[in-house]
Amino acid sequence: MPTQTKENYLKAIYFLSKENINVSITELSKRMSVSKPTANNMVKKMQEKGWLFYKKYKPIKLTIKGERLGALIVRKHRLTEMFLSQVMSFGWEEVHDIAEEIEHISSNLFFDRMDEILGFPTLDPHGSPIPDKNGKILEVNYLKLTTIKEGQKVKLCGLDNSSKDLLVYLNNKKIKLGSVLLVLHIEKFDNSFEILLENNSTILLTFNVCKSLLVEEV
Amino acid sequence: MPTQTKENYLKAIYFLSKENINVSITELSKRMSVSKPTANNMVKKMQEKGWLFYKKYKPIKLTIKGERLGALIVRKHRLTEMFLSQVMSFGWEEVHDIAEEIEHISSNLFFDRMDEILGFPTLDPHGSPIPDKNGKILEVNYLKLTTIKEGQKVKLCGLDNSSKDLLVYLNNKKIKLGSVLLVLHIEKFDNSFEILLENNSTILLTFNVCKSLLVEEV
């Protein structure tokens, strides 16, 4: 049973790895907002527990065990976010912080019941996969909106960057997961996208926003 | 913001006081399953925080502040139990352990939303009061069934001892919160109570069981 703190380190390493970032002591210390000696010390302890492998100046790698533990925390986090939003009517911008706390609850029953109530979702509303009870995730292959050509119709399936700002922005534009977007025109000048929505309104999205939108051709 | 550990001490002192137990260092250490020096040390720290008042060999008393903090933890615990049972379909015997963990979540919004979903209950299914957002509890003035005279009609409003055994026992006898009981006869010999239920069946309750039944005259 990892402590709450160690669970947070596991999660940080898990995400850094998924982001293809070389997980160094320095990188980890930045992500965790702790000093380098603190991160160093923690990594040693986690290695002793058999959750990761580390050699001086080499990237930190989670072991199978560590990877599974990390995935299970992510599972708890994402199920909680969905539960808060769908069952408890919280807004998407509110759920993250609460889920950061609830993800450390040890009772598996609690999360399995959420899972059941939610109908065993495999993706959360950001389009991020929810690991199953064994820490296995369904691999998805979405495209960034920026790779889509003019005239193409796509469905919004996920967000690459789930910042609160982006969520609020999309909400204002009436775009949500599952929304169908038609790329009317791409402005050569600034790479902004002119998009036709299902309600026949036209909106303009900057290149920066488009980079964060993960879509699937329809 | 009390740490999780200190919240547990606050809760323990809160309950010991409510049970009219003289809260000594020894009593507290037993309740918390820690050594006496540990309890002693903690009590000193909590006094510094202004949550309680303690003088050598004198009973520990919560300050207004400490009382309020304790009540708020109880609020979180009881709301969680109700939410788990009523919204998430957990059995009443399963909810306690999960609530012990969730009661330490800091987000007030989370509990306020539970409260809303549950319809702002003031009593939990054991008949125990749920403190409000300010830690105020609806003072109820129930009587033990043992104080009721022959011929009197009462309504079951709460349980003084919420052991699983008692819950199962009452369930078998078809007695639940809100049941109306008529005291037909009190056996002088062993102080057992002969009770007439709403369905016109007659049952016999031992003095011991009657002590745990909190009722209101009707």
Place this chain on the structure above:
DNA sequence: ATAATAAGTTAGACCAATCTAACAAATATG
């Protein structure tokens, strides 16, 4: 009232998680 028991305290230790200051090792750069 004095001895036995219970209650409370002190001292010293440990572990988890953190810090700063100072130093060492590897990498990058002029």
Place this chain on the structure above:
DNA sequence: CATATTTGTTAGATTGGTCTAACTTATTAT
């Protein structure tokens, strides 16, 4: 290639929560 910069490590301290052993101070019981 030599030096500057980045990266990692050591050492020593702190805080929160815990322990045991040994001691002191009340309470209780004979």
